[in-house]
Amino acid sequence: MDEILKSDRLTHLKYDIRGPVYEKSLELESQGYKIISLNIGNPATFGFDAPDEIVHDIILNIRNAQGYSDSRGLFAARKAVMHHTQNIGLPGITINDIYIGNGVSELIMLSMQALLNEGDEVLIPTPDYPLWTASVAFCGGKPIHYVCDEAADWNPDLIDLESKITDRTRAIVVINPNNPTGAVYAKSVLEGIARIAERHKLIVFSDEIYDRILYDGTLHYPIAKMVNDTLCITMGGLSKNYRAAGFRGGWMIMSGARHRAKSYIEGLTLLASMRLCANVPTQYAIQTALGGYQSIKDLVIPAGRLYKQIMLAYNRMTAIPGVSCVKPRGALYIFPRLDLSQFNIADDEEFVYDLLTEQKVLVVAGTGFNYLDKNHFRIVCLPTVDELTIALDRIEAFLESRRK
Numbered sequence: 001m002d003e004i005l006k007s008d009r010l011t012h013l014k015y016d017i018r019g020p021v022y023e024k025s026l027e028l029e030s031q032g033y034k035i036i037s038l039n040i041g042n043p044a045t046f047g048f049d050a051p052d053e054i055v056h057d058i059i060l061n062i063r064n065a066q067g068y069s070d071s072r073g074l075f076a077a078r079k080a081v082m083h084h085t086q087n088i089g090l091p092g093i094t095i096n097d098i099y100i101g102n103g104v105s106e107l108i109m110l111s112m113q114a115l116l117n118e119g120d121e122v123l124i125p126t127p128d129y130p131l132w133t134a135s136v137a138f139c140g141g142k143p144i145h146y147v148c149d150e151a152a153d154w155n156p157d158l159i160d161l162e163s164k165i166t167d168r169t170r171a172i173v174v175i176n177p178n179n180p181t182g183a184v185y186a187k188s189v190l191e192g193i194a195r196i197a198e199r200h201k202l203i204v205f206s207d208e209i210y211d212r213i214l215y216d217g218t219l220h221y222p223i224a225k226m227v228n229d230t231l232c233i234t235m236g237g238l239s240k241n242y243r244a245a246g247f248r249g250g251w252m253i254m255s256g257a258r259h260r261a262k263s264y265i266e267g268l269t270l271l272a273s274m275r276l277c278a279n280v281p282t283q284y285a286i287q288t289a290l291g292g293y294q295s296i297k298d299l300v301i302p303a304g305r306l307y308k309q310i311m312l313a314y315n316r317m318t319a320i321p322g323v324s325c326v327k328p329r330g331a332l333y334i335f336p337r338l339d340l341s342q343f344n345i346a347d348d349e350e351f352v353y354d355l356l357t358e359q360k361v362l363v364v365a366g367t368g369f370n371y372l373d374k375n376h377f378r379i380v381c382l383p384t385v386d387e388l389t390i391a392l393d394r395i396e397a398f399l400e401s402r403r404k
Contacts, residue, residue: 035360047384050247066280101250101272120170121141125175128369129179130370165196172202190226206222209237210332212241247281345402
C-alpha cells in the first residue's frame with residue numbers, strides 16, 4: 001500500500017520548541033529519567049497560577065458560556081480591550097476594531113491567511129518566535145528575516161530591515177518584548193520601523209504578549225501609538241502576563257489607517273466567522289484580567305520571583321568563561337551565546353542534544369528561532385531559584401566537560 005503523505009506545505013516548516021530534541025526528551029522520560037525542561041514558556045508547569053479572580057469569573061460564568069459568541073468575541077471582552085487601548089493612550093479604537101482569538105497563536109495564523117498570496121513576503125526579526133515564520137510559510141508566503149543586532153541590545157537593524165523590502169513585501173512583524181532575546185525595543189527604533197512601514201505602505205504586526213513583563217524600570221512603547229498612515233495590528237493575551245496559557249485567550253487590535261485596509265479586514269472577519277468564535281469561557285476572564293489588580297508587577301520587581309530567577313540565570317551564564325549574554329529587559333528568557341572556539345562543540349544543535357542526553361536538561365537551540373549563527377541557545381527562566389540552580393549547575397558542568 002502506498003504511504004499516505006503529509007501536505008507539501010509542511011515539508012519545510014519547523015517548530016523546534018517542540019521539535020526533535022523535545023521528542024528525544026520524551027523518550028528519555030519514558031525510560032525513567034527526570035528531565036529539567038527549560039524549553040517552553042508555560043507558567044503553570046512551574047507553579048505560576050492564574051490570579052484567583054480570573055479563575056472565579058470563568059467558573060461563575062460557565063453556564064453563560066455554553067453557546068457561540070459573536071465571531072469577533074464577547075462585547076464585554078472586546079470593550080475591556082478597548083478600555084485598555086485608552087489607558088495606554090491609543091485613541092479612536094472601537095469595539096469592531098478588536099477580535100478575540102484562541103490565544104495569539106490562532107490570531108497570527110488568521111492574520112496571515114487573510115493577507116498572503118503565493119510568494120508574498122513578510123519581514124520577520126531574527127531571532128524570532130518561530131510561529132511567525134512557520135505561519136507565513138504555511139500560508140504560501142515567504143518569510144524574510146531582518147537582523148536584530150546583539151551588539152545593540154538586540155534592537156532591530158533599521159538599515160538591514162529597509163534593504164530587504166521588495167515589491168512583494170506586505171508586512172513587517174515586530175516582537176516586543178522579544179522572545180527569545182528578552183529585548184525591549186528603544187522608542188527611536190520603533191519610530192523608525194513605523195516610518196519605514198508608512199513609507200512603503202506595509203502592515204505592522206506587533207506581538208506584545210509580554211508587554212507587562214519588564215525589569216529594572218524598563219518602559220514598553222506600543223508601536224501602535226506611532227503608526228498613523230498604514231494599518232497596525234497589535235496582539236496580546238492572557239498567556240504570560242496573567243499566567244493563563246492553557247485558557248487560550250488572546251486579542252488583536254486594529255489601529256492606524258484602517259480605511260486603507262477594508263478588503264483585508266473583510267477577509268479577517270470572514271475567517272473569524274468560519275471558526276465560529278473563540279472559546280467563550282475564557283472570554284469572561286478578559287475584563288477581570290485587564291481591569292483588575294496587575295499581580296505581574298509583584299513578580300517583576302527586584303524582590304519578585306520572576307526577577308530573581310531571570311537574573312540568576314543571566315548572572316550564572318555570564319560568569320562562565322566563553323559564554324556571553326545580553327541582559328534581558330523583559331519576557332521570560334535569556335539567550336546566551338557560546339564562544340565555540342573555547343569548547344569542543346560543533347554548533348548549537350550538538351550542544352542542545354548532548355546537554356539533554358548527558359545532563360538531562362532541555363533547552364532550545366538558537367537556530368530554532370531562525371537565527372543564522374549556530375552559537376546561541378534559549379533558557380526558560382520559570383523554575384524556582386532552587387530548581388533553576390540545579391539546571392544551571394548542570395549546564396556549567398557540561399560546558400566545563402567540553403572546554404578545550
